[in-house]
Amino acid sequence: MSELTTQTPQPTAAELVDWLRGRVAAQTGRPAAEIDADVPLNDYGLDSVYVFGLCAEIEDQYGIEVEPTVMWDNTSLAPLADALLGLIAAR
Amino acid sequence: MSGGAARWPTGLPGVLDDAIEAAAAPGGPFHPATGARLDAREEFPADACAVLDEHAMARAYVPAELGGVPGGLPELVAALRTVARRDVTVAVAHGKTFLGSVPTWVAGTDGQRRALARRVLDGAVVSWGLTEPGHGSDLLAGRLTAEPTADGGRRLDGAKWPINNATRGDLISVLARTAPEGGPRGFGLLLVDKATLPPGSWSPLPKEPTHGIRGADISGIRFTGAEVPADALTGGPGDGLDVVLRSLQLTRTVCTSLSLGAGEHALRLAHAFAAGRAMYGTALLRLPLARRVLGRAAASLALADAASLLAARAAHCLTGEMSVVSAVVKAGVPEIVQLAVDDLAELLGARGFLTEHHEHGAFQKLERDHRIVAVFDGSTAVNRASLINQFPALARLHRTGTHDTEGLAAAVAAGPVPPLDFGALRLFSRTGCSVVQALPDAVGRLAALAAAGDVPPRVPELARALATEATAVADAMAAARPAGRDTPPGDFGTARRYERCFAGAAAALLLLADPGDQVRVTSLTAALERALELLRPGHEAPEEAYEPMLETLAEPAKELIA
DSSP, X not given: XXXXXXXXXXXXXXXXXHHHHHHHHHHHTSOGGGOOTTSOGGGGTOOTTTTHHHHHHHHHHHTOXXXXXXXXXXXXXXXXXXXXXXXXXXX | OTTSGGGOTTSHHHHHHHHHHHTTSTTSTTSHHHHHHHHHHTOOOHHHHHHHHHTTGXXXXXXXXXXXXXXXXXXXXXXXXXHHTTOHHHHHHXXXXXXXXXXXXXXXXXHHHHHHHHHHHTTOOEEEEOOOTTOTTOGGGXXXXXXXXXXXXXXXXXXXXXXXXXXXXXXXXXXXESSTTOSTTSEEEEEEEGGGSOTTSEEEEOOOOOSSSTTSOEEEEEEEEEEEOGGGEESOTTOHHHHHHHHHHHHHHHHHHHHHHHHHHHHHXXXXXXXXXXXXXXXGGGSHHHHHHHXXXXXXXXXXXXXXXXXXXXXXXXXXXXXXXXXXXXXHHHHHHHHHHHHHHHHHGGGGTOSSSHHHHHHHHHHHHHHHHTTSSSOHHHHHHHHHTTHHHHHHHHHHTOOOXXXXXXXXXXXXXXXXXXGGOOSSOSSOOHHHHTHHHHHHHHHHHHHTTSSOTHHHHHHHHHHHHHHHHHHHHHHOOOOSSSOOHHHXXXXXXXXHHHXXXXXXXXXXXXXXXXXXXXXXXXXXXXXXXXXXXXXXXOTTTTHHHHHHSOOOOGGGOO
16 A cells, blocks of 8 residues: 555654644644653553554555554654654655 | 354354254253253353363364364354354353463464464363453553563462453463553563462452353452463563454454354244244234344344454455454444344343243343343443544545455455464554445446346445445544544444444445355345444335345244244
């Protein structure tokens, strides 16, 4: 499926965090400005399995395949973005 | 009906069916009077389980490559259903070994898998300890700890309760906290062999009285410094939640067999009653209202059967989609069957509730037993929450109509399933749910078949109506914003509707795959009628819609004639 997705150019870490922040804001109904990249997503109400929805959006947006457990190994947006940048660069 | 024991006349389900039939003679362990007596005394059905052991039921719990039956999950579903249609309690009591073993099939090393397969084939009882007192369904709330010991093993402290076969079990797979802070990476799964634990390091917790499955060993276990070796760990020390969630995708699918069996049992009892009951100078069975109730219940079972069969085949053919499929059928199938059982109970009147009359109170027993099916292995609410979590992805994929064409073609075919690739189970489906997403495409193909006179014209009409409902459901799913807490009640209603779309789509796709089989087409058409009734409030199927199902109902079995 990933090869059918329109390629989004390689983002910078800041751009990626901003995009992720927007998705978390949309999913939780909070203003994006309130989402701190170093606070666990769990604190915003995204429980362990609810982060998988974000994972699906990441796959669609950046045309990569992500193991859902990447969301458990990186519980806040800053480390998550770091983990994803490598995957996006390797597309 | 498709998917029943008849599909494996020479396989395990057929063997079990014959053995159970023989054991249902007066005084036998599967005779209704025996079941009623044990149920009243809350006594474990040990003799009935021994019959299943004698006929190697355990082969259905083990993957084919490790010495199990060749038919995989569909054969297991058919085998357990064969047991459940005589006694749900026995099926629950014996089938638990599959649940306890699955984590090892999913995440065990080659050595662990081979060792457990040997034990299970030798008749070991395996239990699965997830829940703890006071923590409900929240897997991450568990307090039982597994701390590392000096020799590389783990020391277990804490209790698991209420657990099916916790006391009878030889082995128990335990979800334990491996990191003090817990969280999704703070739990591990350990397979504990009770015989190897030092005396005094564990104790059983007493059996809990239950409303249904009263004879089952629903108890608990407490560990006090119980040391287990390093190789007790299934997967890594932080893999517990991952392994449990993927294992549940299989166990929840298999749970549908209990509903199918209970539903068949209920239908058989009600049909026999109606055939033998004189009313207004004729048999109750000849009265239109009774015919409608029986026919509709049979259609409900055909619908539940289609959903269950396709789900069990999907485990082998659409493995990566089981996060959706298993939640859909675990929530949807017991509910569809329960509605049918409730209708049949009304037809039976007082006999449905009396414990010592009419077939030794078999109906009220199965009715109580079946209510528990909706609760264990993740309640209906838990499964719907898991489905709601996947709504945005499902809505997006439904709109595109994309689906795994190859996997779906294999899933709907009648041939043997490929081996189950346990490693392909995913926590979140990347391709959504091909069964539902393929429905619009199936409408066109069914219309072509109808135009050629190969299927009744009513079939594409029904499929088109279902596809319209599915689109409306997808729109509702797109509007949802799942975040884990405070899920709006409306989303649970949307989840229920999606489950019914899945069941209807399963019936349509199975019909499309084999339009030449007239009996099956009749049954699946009635299933489509029922799916539409369940999806459209106030809609009732045409007057004669369920009448053909009466003809497919078998003659009442011998032991049911009073």
